[in-house]
Amino acid sequence: MKxxxxxxxxxxxxxxxxxxxELGQSDPRVVVLSADLAESTRCLxxxxxxxxxxxxxxxxxxxxxxxAAGMAMEGxxxxxxxxxxxxxGRNWEQIxxxxxxxxxxxxxxxxxxxxxxxxxxxxxxALEDIALMRVLPNLTVLVPADANQTRSAxxxxxxxxxxVYIRLTREETPVFIDxxxxxxxxxxxxxxxxxxxxIAACGPMVYEALLAADQLIRPGTNSTSPLSPISAxxxxxSTIKPLDTETIVKSAKKTGRVVTVEDHQIAGGLGGxxxxxxxxxxxxxxxxxxxxxxxxxxxxKAELYRKHxxxxxxxVNAVREG
Amino acid sequence: MDISKLHDKANxxxxxxxxxLVAAGSGHSAGSLGMADVFAALYFGGQLVLDPADxxxxxxxxxxxxxxxxxxxxxxxxxxxxxxxxEELGSLRQINSRLQGHPHVRSLPGIENTSGPLGxxxxxxxxxxxxxxxxxxxxxxxPRVICITSDAELQEGQAWEAAMAASKYQLxxxxxxxxxxxxxxDGFTEDIMPLEPLALKLGSFGFHxxxxxxxxxxxxxxxxxxxLAIRRQPVWIIANTIPGKGVSFMEGxxxxxxxxxxKKGEAVGALAELKRLRTLGGRVTN
Numbered sequence: 001m002k003x004x005x006x007x008x009x010x011x012x013x014x015x016x017x018x019x020x021x022e023l024g025q026s027d028p029r030v031v032v033l034s035a036d037l038a039e040s041t042r043c044l045x046x047x048x049x050x051x052x053x054x055x056x057x058x059x060x061x062x063x064x065x066x067x068a069a070g071m072a073m074e075g076x077x078x079x080x081x082x083x084x085x086x087x088x089g090r091n092w093e094q095i096x097x098x099x100x101x102x103x104x105x106x107x108x109x110x111x112x113x114x115x116x117x118x119x120x121x122x123x124x125x126a127l128e129d130i131a132l133m134r135v136l137p138n139l140t141v142l143v144p145a146d147a148n149q150t151r152s153a154x155x156x157x158x159x160x161x162x163x164v165y166i167r168l169t170r171e172e173t174p175v176f177i178d179x180x181x182x183x184x185x186x187x188x189x190x191x192x193x194x195x196x197x198x199i200a201a202c203g204p205m206v207y208e209a210l211l212a213a214d215q216l217i218r219p220g221t222n223s224t225s226p227l228s229p230i231s232a233x234x235x236x237x238s239t240i241k242p243l244d245t246e247t248i249v250k251s252a253k254k255t256g257r258v259v260t261v262e263d264h265q266i267a268g269g270l271g272g273x274x275x276x277x278x279x280x281x282x283x284x285x286x287x288x289x290x291x292x293x294x295x296x297x298x299x300x301k302a303e304l305y306r307k308h309x310x311x312x313x314x315x316v317n318a319v320r321e322g
Numbered sequence: 323m324d325i326s327k328l329h330d331k332a333n334x335x336x337x338x339x340x341x342x343l344v345a346a347g348s349g350h351s352a353g354s355l356g357m358a359d360v361f362a363a364l365y366f367g368g369q370l371v372l373d374p375a376d377x378x379x380x381x382x383x384x385x386x387x388x389x390x391x392x393x394x395x396x397x398x399x400x401x402x403x404x405x406x407x408x409e410e411l412g413s414l415r416q417i418n419s420r421l422q423g424h425p426h427v428r429s430l431p432g433i434e435n436t437s438g439p440l441g442x443x444x445x446x447x448x449x450x451x452x453x454x455x456x457x458x459x460x461x462x463x464x465p466r467v468i469c470i471t472s473d474a475e476l477q478e479g480q481a482w483e484a485a486m487a488a489s490k491y492q493l494x495x496x497x498x499x500x501x502x503x504x505x506x507x508d509g510f511t512e513d514i515m516p517l518e519p520l521a522l523k524l525g526s527f528g529f530h531x532x533x534x535x536x537x538x539x540x541x542x543x544x545x546x547x548x549x550l551a552i553r554r555q556p557v558w559i560i561a562n563t564i565p566g567k568g569v570s571f572m573e574g575x576x577x578x579x580x581x582x583x584x585k586k587g588e589a590v591g592a593l594a595e596l597k598r599l600r601t602l603g604g605r606v607t608n
Contacts, residue, residue, distance in 0.1 A: 031456075055452065063445045063483035070449020073427070073435075074457065094442055094480070102427045102436040 009172040012204070013111050015147030016168055017042025019154040020079065024050045027158060029077045033057060035064045040170075041081040041111045061087045065094035065106070072104040077158055083117075084110030084126035084167060092132055099163045100138045107157050108133075112170040114263030115296045115304040116204070125296040130202075131268025133165040134241045140164045140185055141241040143202040143270075146175045149238060152183035160185055169263075171301055173204035177236075188244035190251065194233035197319055198251040201261040202270045205310070206236045209261050212315035230319060237270055245277045252278055258286045259318055263310060266290040289318055323366050328539045331402065332362035336568045337596050338398040338411055343582035344589040346415040349423070352565035352578040353472060354395040356503050356536070360561050361399040363542040364468060370546075371465065374404035377431035383465050384450055386435040388443025389472035389501060390424040391580070397421050397430070405432040441478030444469060444498065448484050451496035451556075464495045468546075471498055474506035477515050482527065488556045489528025496556040497549050498529075501536065503565040505576035521560060529558040536561030568596050 023030045024046050031053045038044045038056065047054035057064050061082055068078035080087060087110060088095050099106045110129050117125045133141045140160060144150040150168065157164040176191075191206060192213050201209040213232040220227045233251050237244070252258055258278065260271040271288030278284055291308050305311045309318075323331065335358045343349045364370060370383040387396050394414060401408045406420070413419035420430050424438030434450075437443040447469035454465050475481055488496050502520070504511050511517050525531045530552045534541040542561065549557045565579065566572025569592040572583075583589040 052456065057483070057487055060480075060483035060487070062441070062480040063448070063487055066442055066445020066480070066484065067449035067452065067487065070435075070446040070451075071453040071456075072449075073446070074450055074453035076453055076456070093439055094445070097436055097439050098442050098446055 008175045010147035010175050011170060011172045012144055012147050012150040012168040013042045013170060015144070015150035016109065016154055017045055019151040020046045021049060023154065023158055024053065027077065029075060030158060031055065031071055031076045031078050033064055033068050033078055033080045035059055035061050035082045035087065037082050037111070040083070041109065043081050061089070061091040062094045065091040066098050068106045069098040069102060069104040072106050077105055077107065079107045079109055081109050081111065083124060084113040084129040085124050088129055088132050088165070089126065096136055100136045103138055103162055105161060106163050108163065108165045109168060110165065111168045113167045114169060114203070115291065115308060115310070116169050116171045116263055116301045118171070118301050118304065119298045121298040122295040127265045127291050127296065128268070129167060130240055130262070130264050130270060131272065134273060138163055139241065140239070142185065142239055143167045144238055145203055145206040145236050146173060146177050148175055148179040149177045149181070149183060151179070152181060153238065156183040156185050167203060169204055174207045176207055176210070183238070186239050186242045186244055188238060188247040189236040190233060190247065191236045192232070192234040194231040194255065196231045196255055196257070198233050198235060198255045198258045199261060199315065199319070200235045200237050200248060200258060200270065200274050202237045202240065203263060205261045205263055206234065208312050209234045209315060211312045212319065215312065215316050216319055227320065232319065237274070240270055240273055243273050243277055245281055248274060248277060249282045252282050252284045256284055258284055259289060259315070260286065261289045261310070261315055264290050266292055287318055289315060323368065325540050328362050328366055329359070331366050332358040332539065333568070333596055333599060335362060335395060335398045335402060337593055338401070338408070339394045340569070340583060340589055340592045340596070342394050342398065342411050342414045344585050345412045347582060348415060349394055349582045350391040350580050351572055351582055352505060352576070353389065353392040353501055353503065355569060355572065356563040356565045356567045357392055357395050357470070357501050358568070359537045359539050360470070360499060360501070360542055361395050363539045363546070365399045365403045367539065367543045367546070369543060370468070372403070374431070377405055381461055381463065381465055384434050384467045386443050386447045386450070386467065386469040387425060388435070388437050388447065388469055389440065389475055390437030390443065392470075392472070392501070393423070393425045396425065396433070400430065400432040406430050440472065440475040441480035441484070444471060444481050444484035447496060447498070448487050448493065451488070451493040452491055454495060455493070467496045469496070469498050471500045473500055473502045473504065473517055473520070474511050474514070476500065476517055476520070485524070485527040485529070492554045493556045494553050497559060498556070499559045499561055501563055502560050503563045505565045505579055507579055509576050524558045524560070528555055530555050531558050531560065533560045533562065536563035537567060568599065570595060
């Protein structure tokens with residue numbers, strides 16, 4: 001499958017902000033809650049257009065989750081917003097009990113995830129949120145790969161009966177998914193077919209994986225010997241929970257080898273989920289790329305990806321090393 | 323129901339609480355017994371719009387319990403009010419029971435929220451009250467939200483987040499009732515992490531504060547009535563109670579916060595005392 005070369009860069013959080021306004025227009029049950037981050041999380045336009053349905057709780061993430069649970073009990077569809085480092089994080093227990101155990105129809109949007117947050121530094125770079133969320137029963141976990149898919153995912157989340165976590169990012173990233181592609185919760189997408197290795201990625205890392213696949217297919221040389229082309233199959237795991245094991249196993253059967261890539265700790269996130277599934281269903285060698293049990297730090301996104309081996313070159317090297 | 327009958331009802335509820343805790347072999351005695359009078363006032367005092375036959379009707383007043391550990395008294399009050407059969411009370415904390423050790427929302431008719439981890443129900447109550455105000459055009463009146471809290475619960479930061487939000491949104495359909503029994507797991511609240519001056523704190527957070535004797539059902543009902551007159555600010559009722567009220571060897575003792583009476587001796591003694599209270603030492607027959 002040929003992937004489009006993305007000419008447009010747009011942040012997933014911007015795709016979200018626009019989707020929210022559309023939802024506000026079409027669904028009167030949607031309410032939006034903010035914990036003092038309305039501008040950054042792109043809720044401001046919704047707040048301007050629907051002031052009666054926008055609730056600002058201030059810097060109080062636990063209250064954010066609880067108030068949303070209460071509103072959901074009364075038939076509303078609340079979207080709660082903050083940086084993923086704080087929500088989930090500070091309010092994990094409230095999400096666990098007031099939302100998941102209570103099966104409250106709350107949509108938890110964690111923005112500014114990953115090292116890509118950049119200069120705010122480690123305290124603001126959520127590297128553990130996928131792990132924190134996917135272990136909770138009743139919770140659906142979505143990681144859209146670009147702004148277009150984010151819009152579709154938000155609509156899907158709004159229509160899903162039950163709590164959902166959606167992971168978003170701050171930075172502008174390439175738009176490469178069709179705006180009208182739709183979003184099926186629980187389905188991963190093979191965005192590039194291949195035969196030698198499976199690269200399973202989530203979020204903006206999917207595009208990086210496609211760039212890596214482009215490099216891998218070209219024959220080349222390292223310092224001493226010729227490198228044969230590697231045909232990489234790239235999967236966009238846009239739903240971490242429930243994991244699309246069928247698509248992942250089918251690919252693993254074809255290629256025999258898997259590399260996972262995420263802007264997240266290698267423990268407990270996409271890599272963990274894929275490793276758990278394949279070890280049970282179709283064991284193959286798996287290499288997990290991500291942050292290796294460290295905290296981030298201040299820096300530009302590109303610098304941080306270099307430091308933590310999350311660049312396109314790092315993905316290429318990880319595949320070639322075997 | 324007149325006041326003496328309401329006190330009788332509270333006494334019946336206390337007896338069922340004892341029986342439930344004994345059958346379960348675990349659970350929280352002190353707060354459950356202490357709050358029986360408040361629960362009798364809420365469910366039988368005629369002040370609130372409640373309908374056991376249609377427990378989730380849109381226009382109902384909502385009673386939430388954030389101090390979920392006192393669920394034995396909540397379950398007993400609901401059963402007595404006809405929300406579910408009294409026979410089921412004996413299944414407290416058993417596997418597959420609808421009577422979970424800490425309340426699980428909608429596990430039973432009348433269980434309006436999940437609680438156990440303190441402070442959480444308070445935020446949920448704010449959300450419910452806020453939602454009801456948003457639904458204003460579709461409801462004949464804005465239903466009231468009564469949320470029971472414990473006093474030690476107010477050591478949780480979330481409690482104050484909820485309080486601030488309630489005040490910001492002027493939720494005059496929201497009332498917190500705090501069981502001020504001065505005890506918690508490890509001892510007396512004022513030794514563990516002092517809450518005083520509590521009424522001043524609550525007032526400074528924007529609440530109209532009422533302080534009542536939590537065992538005087540008339541006072542509790544008066545406060546709930548007066549609550550209606552307070553506009554544009556939420557109300558906080560401090561219900562002063564004796565933990566373990568009604569059972570002499572439990573009253574005032576923090577050690578009884580989290581344990582049930584034993585089947586022999588303690589439970590028998592407790593029930594005998596409660597029955598004696600009701601029948602004025604045998605001079606009145608049931």
